[in-house]
Amino acid sequence: MKHNIGAGNPMRAQFEPKAPYTAQHFAWSFADGVGTVTLNRPERKNPLTFQSYAELRDFFNALRFATDVKCVVVTGAGGNFCSGGDVHEIIGPLTGMSMPELLEFTRMTGDLVKAMRACPQPILGAIDGICAGAGAMMALACDMRYGTAAAKTAFLFTRVGLAGADMGACALLPRLIGQGRASELLFTGRSMTAQEGLAWGFFNDLYEPADLLAQVQETARALASGPTFAHGMTKTMLSQEWAMTIDQAIEAEAQAQAICMQTQDFRRAYEAFAARQKPVFQGD
Template sequence: MAADWKPQHFAWSVEGKVATVTLNRPERKNPLTLESYAELRDTFRRLAYAKDVKTVVVTGAGDNFCSGGDVHEIIGPLIGMQDAGDMDGLLRFTRMTGDLVKAMRLCPQPVVAAVDGICAGAGAIVAMASDLRLGTARSKTAFLFVRVGLAGADMGACNILPRIIGSGRAAELLYTGRAMDGEEAERWGFFNRLCAPEALLAEAQKTAAALADGPTFAHAMTKKCIHQEWSMDVEAAIEAEAQAQAICMQTKDFARAYYAFVNKQKPVFEGN
């Protein structure tokens, strides 16, 4: 049972069918470490087999989401690898961080990010890799890799971010590393909506719970199609969706919706 999992490098809770991941180093604005990267990756991979969790919320403790990779625990060791000419070690690190995004995309559960305060670097990537993003007006989201002399091409940003906010806007953020405040992020489509800071987590969990009460097999199929169809032409996408929908038509939830409509009732979905 996912409710029994005990991660060591972030907080984890399950209420009903909703799991909440809380990055919990608030004294340093919740930076990621090598260990938390790996444990987050492994957790999202395990979710593919978790029957008791139907949606996931990702948030940060305190007044911030995530400040990115820890300067002392990640950047310092990477400079050490550079000094040692350890290209293999650098590549192992960048592949490992990218694996977190792959795991978030491949897990069947919709992921809802609740973003307040600082959301920078790898934190912005985690928000980007989520399926839905709720923010606050005071949030600051920055893909600031260029500020440390790196490319904006990190953890799938050059592929995913343009699909969310458009290529021109993505290029501006990735070239400059500047921060978007919450209102701009909502206007550009990065945030689905803004919430008051004190209501943010509750709203994200409410959104996740509503999805968890829906036809979750069908939600997983929607998520799969959204990601897979990026590399398809329209004809291939239409055929893929025909096959996906025919599979969904074999579920009991499809029949439940029909019989509920006939009987003028609200359907109660069970995800099968």
């Protein structure tokens, strides 16, 4: 995948689906079916800019066509995940924009979350240190999150005079940790501690900082070696069934599972079981 940003509006970026991919505004590595996105402005605690928002949005959109990428890890450099939108490069310029320009920006930020939710690969967040604002929303958009005892997650939009309703926070956060807890965090902007995040279901597990990335990548490799077509179906159904009745969800899952039963991975699993061997899935 090749990324090109023209000389025009930095919020408008376009991908060409070519490999290998060289990121301009974050670091990207790929091995064993697992891609790792590293937000890498550690001197500023990895804030986002107009350009990095746009590139990340287009990157996750393009992952729908990257069949070699089976699982994705998102992390930050230098002991922090992401401090949110850059104060000087985003928040300052926003104060001088017109309403159409502001709406283009807020839609772009939301499109990043939608792109992360829509790409078929499981996304695992490896979260250390500061995880705030838009960074907290990127973490929330992951399918699973792993942290450290030092992780501090804050949806601090109210602290800059904005609503807690940002990038889908009022929809996603209550579903993950409950309405009351989400309301507290979104109204107050306070930091959720790592232990709270673990107890409330925001984090799947906590690791030592030195072990975090390796542990999460190991989990990602295990997922990448599994039936990845079926993983994509699971992710799709987890999202779509929010808006379904129970009867609709059961019927949708019947159809989804029948589709998965047509895959070669399903046949491989049966044949391996019959031969008392471990199946080797190939994602088809």
